Amino acid sequence: MIEYTAIIRDTAKKLLKDGKVDVFIGYKKGTVPMMNEPVVISDPEKVDTLHWDSLCGLNLCNYLTKRKDKIGIIANGCNSRNIVTHILENQISREQLYIVGIPCTGVIDHRAVLRAVGNKEVLDVQEQGDKFTVSGNGFSETFDKAKFLRTNCAVCTHRNPVIYDEMVASPVKEQEGVDPFEDVKKIEAMDPEKKWGFFTKMIERCLRCYACRNSCPLCYCPTCFVDESKPQWVGKSIDPTDTMTFHIMRAYHCAGRCTDCGACERVCPVGIPMRQFTKKLNKDALEYFSWEAGLNPDARPPLDVYKPDDYNDFVK
Amino acid sequence: MSDWEPKITTFLCHWCSYGAADLAGVSRLQYPHNFRVIRVPCSGRVSPKFILAAFRHGADGVWVSG
Amino acid sequence: MLKGLLEHIGIEPGRLNFSWISSAEATKFVDVAQQVAASVKALGPARYLIKKRAEVA
Known part of the structure; x- marks a missing residue:
């Protein structure tokens, strides 16, 4: 999913420059590995802080509640469903939002990763397709992402956004039989x-x-x-x-x-x-x-x- | 324990069940005496918090009636 | 749905009761009152979710 990052940055830059949105809400790399954090950007020059990979586990809708300005937001399946809930509950109106949809293949459970490396300190995580490599002082291991999904992502049946204004990639196949x-x-x-x-x-x-x-x-x-x-x-x-x-x-x-x-x-x-x-x-x-x-x-x-x-x- | 009697917190709607309870009394109908009645303006007024609060304070049962 | 959740957590099903009784239905009231009292009595004293320590604000 890491390849979406460049597209997200471009889209955000365009939206902010054209004045279509006042702020753009996305994720950035956390100060600690595996802990990506939400970020609100209003300056088109700062879009390079935006980031997306399989460790973006928080929900961005928290930052929408009762905002008055025009907002660009990235949304995978669950984020978009929460946006719908926010609209239903009159916490935000659809007209204010420009939703950049992300077909999501699940988020990695950072605790499972820590357990797998024996609770050693992880200093870096690199994602390659459906595998990821964690490394730290004196170790480096590669895992299958599918085996380290969060328990809710493992049984998720709504991976593609429900509402969006544009998608960064074509929808992924929904899981069946879970x-x-x-x-x-x-x-x-x-x-x-x-x-x-x-x-x-x-x-x-x-x-x-x-x-x-x-x-x-x-x-x-x-x-x-x-x-x-x-x-x-x-x-x-x-x-x-x-x-x-x-x-x-x-x-x-x-x-x-x-x-x-x-x-x-x-x-x-x-x-x-x-x-x-x-x-x-x-x-x-x-x-x-x-x-x-x-x-x-x-x-x-x-x-x-x-x-x-x-x-x-x-x-x- | 055979003579133990439960305490049941009861939320009764002023317009429905409270009236029914009143009528039952007026008609001298016998019913169990385990209830501690709280009259509410409408049973829609009863929030889940009330029910939990009742249990927290040691109620053996809760009955909501509208 | 609260009833469902409480039962899921371990509050016995008979402890929480709901009913609809019109103000004219004194007999139904007596009926349901007997049912409720019987179902709670059958379960015995409540064991869970009672706050044992004093409330402090």
Whole structure:
């Protein structure tokens, strides 16, 4: 995917020079390898900082919320679905956006890479087609990218952008025969006690740093429920009950909106797989409402509208 | 544990179930006494936070009725 | 959907109940009240998600 970088830079330069957009939002190389970061560019001379490879794991929609200017943005599958969600929720209007679509082949899980090299310090990553080479002090190893995809990318079925104004390359083939909800089904088969044990253990390490919330393109409330103090819905300590309440509510706020972009898991400093919460909701949204978030800018989300034939079995 | 009685936090809509509860009382119908009723203007007022708050404070069950 | 999530996490299905009862349906109210009480009673005391430490602001 690294070959898109030059095209992205050219496009951004053209857009900024022609005055079609005021700012261009993309990724740049991070100061630490494998940690590419978002960047907002307004000067056409600075487009060379833009970068795209298989380590661009954050979601750019966070930087769109309530902006007033004209924005150029790069969007792969999940980014574009979040743009649609933003448009639906009136956080940005379609007219303001110039979307440069990227057919994505998945993002590399930096933790898996670190594990593979025995947690040695990685100093450089080079991508060549569907392989990549990591090197550091005294070692250099080449891996298959397909084996190191993030778990959400491995089961992704929407790799191409849903809406775009131009594409940097022709669409890639969507994955077939993957079951995105395999792990959810495994948990569903447990009894309540086991489930509770599983999730309690999972969030045990949580520091309550709220990085998952801040990186999430859906979390843009001016005051988050965790910061409210009167009434205080959830305590600020790392008491297990508080942590669980936080995770339940954070996930529930994403019901019918989550695009499984994986930003929350990527930013978690202690590596909690909190997508297990949101994935259950995604599965329910699909089963009860035949809904996948962010695919259609003209359809209202299921929790937003009433239909006489809505799922109703839980009501006595 | 046989004489244990659950505490059930109950959110009743002012216009529907609260009326029904009232009518049940007026008609002298017998029903279990495990409920702690919170009257809300509409059951749409009940946010998931309320339900979690109820569980956090030790409710054994929650019943939302509109 | 909240019910689905809570069940997924391990809150037993019978703990959270929803119903629609009109203000004229006193008998239905009594009916459902008995069902709810029975289902929660059958599950026993709540074990999860109770905050045991005192709230501090």
